[in-house]
């Protein structure tokens with residue numbers, strides 16, 4: 001354990017097919033946070049097309065691979081200024097578009113809520129009587145969410161004792177790619193939703209132009225070694241069916257993030273000067289703007305960087 005000797009790693013199977021028939025498609029390092037010396041492999045399941053990290057760090061290494069400087073912990077108004085404002089507005093619009101037809105007293109659960117960024121937007125812009133709750137594994141961020149007056153459960157959704165058949169809507173935004181068992185998480189959410197309830201999942205898309213260009217190792221979506229499972233529309237459809245859901249919609253949405261990090265990682269790997277690398281971070285308004293425009297065009301062709309899937313728990317038991 002630790003940064004000098006490499007992380008404790010474990011071999012895993014495809015979480016959808018439960019086999020290990022897979023080929024290496026990309027190799028790379030932790031280009032963003034440099035939390036270990038390891039070179040990691042992304043493999044593709046030959047049955048369903050899922051891309052997954054194999055071997056991957058053991059759960060005991062989470063504290064190392066998510067350092068205190070990790071950006072999900074530090075997306076603040078103060079540090080991100082203009083980007084924060086634009087992202088907040090865009091995200092609020094996206095979230096609310098998924099909240100039409102909810103009852104006045106809708107119960108909404110954000111799985112992997114972090115410091116409560118999305119819950120905060122729902123509280124600010126959503127229905128007055130909505131009951132908003134979140135789940136996250138990290139006490140650092142749940143404390144921050146609780147301080148902001150949000151109800152947050154500390155733990156993993158499949159182990160918490162939350163009420164079954166209770167929630168109208170769940171969100172899982174840029175979370176499923178981080179979890180140990182995506183199938184167990186979706187099954188747990190299925191149990192918590194009312195019949196007819198929905199879960200909206202947002203995750204990196206491996207059927208995208210940025211993946212095709214950078215998949216050999218520098219692709220931002222690998223986020224080595226923190227993204228353990230990466231989906232395309234077909235593998236996600238299989239996972240949804242395996243866990244008892246029906247697909248209500250599946251589309252790609254625009255995001256500059258994987259583009260920015262793909263260029264960033266390429267520059268880091270080629271030892272480019274720091275000033276140039278720093279032009280390609282989430283704080284760089286120029287590169288975010290340029291790649292948002294590019295992904296806007298690609299998204300029109302269904303090749304956007306990010307998948308947004310809405311799943312419904314069937315009204316009648318399957």
Ligand SMILES: [Zn+2]
Nearest residue numbers: 014017045048
């Ligand atoms: Zn598979």
